Amino acid sequence: MGKTLAEKILAAHLVSGHLAPGGEIGLRIDQTLTQDSTGTMAYLQLEAMEVPRVATKLSVAYVDHNTLQSGYENADDHLFIQTVAAKHGIVFSKPGNGICHQVHLEQFARPGWTLLGSDSHTPTAGGMGMLAIGAGGLDVAVAMAGGAYNLSVPKICKVTLTGVPAPWVSAKDIILELLRRLTVKGGVGRIFEYGGDGLQSLSVPERATITNMGAELGATTSLFPSDEVTRAFLAAQGREDVWVELSADPDAEYAEEIVIRLDTLEPLVAMPHSPDKVVPVHAVPETRVDQVCIGSCTNGSYVDLLKAAKILEGRRVHPAVSLVIAPGSRQVLAMLADNGALGTLLRAGARILECACGPCIGMGQAPKSGGVSVRTFNRNFEGRSGTADAQVYLASPEV
Secondary structure, three states: OOHHHHHHHHHHHHEOOOOOOOEEEEEOEEEEEEEEHHHHHHHHHHHHOOOOOOOOOOEEEEOOOOOOOOHHHHHHHHHHHHHHHHHHHEEEEEEOOOOHHHHHHHHHHOOEEEEEEOOOOHHHHHHHOOOEEEEHHHHHHHHHOOOOOOEEOOOEEEEEEEOOOOOOOOOHHHHHHHHHOOOOOOOOOEEEEEEOHHHOOOOOOHHHHHHHHHHHHHOOOOEEEEEEEHHHHHHOOHHHHHHOEEEOOOOOOOEEEEEEEEEOOEEEEEEEHHHHHHHHEHHOOOOOOOEEEEHHHHHOOOOHHHHHHHOOOOOOOOOOOOEEEEEOOOHHHHHHHHHHHHHHHHHHEEEEOOOHHHHHOOOOOOOOOOOOOEEEEOOOOOOOOOOOOOEEEEOOOOO
16 A cells, blocks of 8 residues: 555654554654744743754744834844854744745755644645644754654545636635635644645645645644645755655555545635635625735745735725735745835835734734724634734635
8 A cells, every 4th residue: 555645754754653543653853943932932941951952954943923122022032042043053034034934935844854843834834745743832842952743643634636726716715615614623633635636736835825724724734745846946946956756655545535626616715703714705795894914924925925916016005995015035025026016016005014924913903993804814813913803804815
């Protein structure tokens, strides 16, 4: 019997246990990432272990959450992370470099490797064929010290994508469709592995949109094969040397299979106040929108914001609507500036935010009281935006 892609990566990193469903295993971790909201505690725990240098192949400390410096506290926290990173051989990403998941995808993610991060959306890197798992800060500290990451063997579920998406249908609609079918609890104890001829229509950033929101399913992680699409992305980033081809065996067996026909899929939106409260856009009652936010680790890539700029070309944002753009990384912002798309967004009336998590975590841009906000983010739980009675919808940049 052949192996799934997840099984191959798990087996290559297994340090204890057996790959039997539900059994306990320990995994060797190649890379770790932290962000400043959870990283400070992780590094205090690492310090307590008295480990002089991290034992991973790469560990990165990102500052992307608490970037508003209205007092000294965040700046002091950033300095602690920077100094502890230098002490222990950890790469430090300064505030403004971008959101950890977007930057990691661009600069560090590698097919076939394992990544453990102190952020729930760490599985974003699965869009490149990396087994990436979100965990607690102590788990990440142990991994940095050279310890194994222990977990129960998840069920591996195949999501087969067939056909070509219709106009205005995007990667965001694929993951919203999965949330509609399975709910926010439907992925617990599962790894979602994507396959099918529909993969060829999805770039790596689009695949990462899907793996990013696997977290909203409650999944252990989500995974795409590493193919020629992956190779092209890595080549564009100047990292083609790390590419390896990875896929499931043709006779691999899965715990279950879900089929999504891309040619019949339509633009979707998640209604307030849950990512699984999904309906077709045409079914949403006519609603006056006060705010639109485009960006985040889900839809803050170059391709996402380029689409937004193209749609806004020659147009102006409605006077009653606030449009904010949150690029996923400094690289994305620079590319938009270089090709003129940033100017298009500015002339349309958009507000450009720092490359950080920002409004996705309620850090600025809270809607007005009772306001309606349409966002390309991954979560719309009540009050998360910073406004208790705001009505937050989730959709793609196209919508």
